[in-house]
Amino acid sequence: MGLLCSRNRHYTQADTEENAQIKLLFQTGFDEAELKGYISVIHANGFVVNKFSLVNYLASLKRVVDLILAIMRPDCGSCTVVSNVLEQLLHDGSKELAQSDTDSAKYVLSNENKEIGERLSDIGGRFEYPRLTKELAQDIETLWKDPAIQETYARGNELQVPDCTNYFMENLQRLSDLNYVPTKEDVLYARVRTTGVVEIQFSMPAELFEPCRAQLKNACNNPVGESKKSGEVYRLFDVGGQKNERRKWIHLFEGVTAVIFCAAISEYDQTLFEEDNRNRMMETKELFEWVLNQPCFEKTSFMLFLNKFDIFEKKVLKVPLNACEWFKDYQPVSTGKQEIEHAYEFVKKKFEELYFQSTAPDRVDRVFKIYRTTALDQKLVKKTFKLVDETLRRRNLFEAGLL
Helix, strand or coil, X not given: CEEEEEECCCCCCCCCCCCHHHHHHCCCCCCHHHHHHCHHHHXXXXXXXXXXXXXXXXXXXXXXXXXXXXXXXXXXXXHHHHHHHHHHHHHHHHHHHHHCCCCHHHHCCCHHHHHHHHHHHHHHCCCCCCCCCHHHHHHHHHHXXXXXXXXHHCCHHHCCCCCCHHHHHHCHHHHCCCCCCCCHHHHHHCCCCCCCEEEEEEXXXXXXXXXXXXXXXXXXXXXXXXXXXXXXXXXXXXXXXXXXXXXXXXXHCCCCXXXXXXXEHHHCCCECCCCCCCEHHXXXXXXXXXXXXXXXXXXXXXXXXXXXXXXXXXXXXXCCHHHCHHHCCCCCCCCHHHHHHHHHHHHHHHHHHHHHHHCCCCXXXXXXXXXXXXXXXXXXXXXXXXXXXXXXHHHHHHHCCCC
């Protein structure tokens, strides 16, 4: 869902997988040991294993994505949990694709690739995975190019196929190299499903905020956030938005500076991982309403990140926005970039309406900002956080009677 945010002057570097992407986004850098430590996360995103039977068994794309990463780590038996949980879901999803399409033959694996499919299926059924070799990478690459796989991938929104699938498929040979060290792109593309509550502490370069610091300093007689070499330190609490996760972060509600709510606007035609007949955007809408109306957030600032815009701008030209019930009143007006902007503004307005249903427009003690974000764009994320920081500083000065 998003993040609960506060600032803290006491910073202790946490060497965890969860803070790696934050660290990279603000270019504080990695050494080689840290990068290698992230391999298991990347491999959990990218290894795709397809399970086929010899007759009419469709490509199980989601399973393929989960196995690419796991297979590079011989000791990663725990990764089998994910694959085993998904197996039945994918099997059912594949059958559903065939049943809903009169031309079901296009989902059948070609004869020359069935042996590869069976071989990879056998690997997927093991408790422990072998290391990803060049030979295995070649098999997966061959299977990925099969027309049946591509037809299935084209309907990936119905099978919970991760957004990073294509990226990892295009980099199989590099991932399988014996001397493989993750690149910054690998780390950013890796997806880790948030469970429980994860605290992330990070600092941003002080010079990033000098312009807004100077502006605020001139607004009052007191110094504002004197520059320190390490910059401001933030404490983010990353929380899962799934229904079964929400009870785990109730105790974090008190005393946070702001809520950063991340909404993936590209997922308007997709269903939930845990409830495959439930639209993701509808779930996001209900969650946003629920969080807005929590009593402990009555005066808390909200920063809404409309994320995955890079995926949204490609999808919205192909998949109608009104595929989502919440957007059923949407009417296209143009094509190309103009239509993309029109669709984005429509979604933005929908979220604004939700906010102002719970907050009077003239409220000045509760800041609400919406940002268009692409989490993989380091420059954009830095710019966004700079704006967030400035907004929070202004609010603090207002509460202190200095503005």
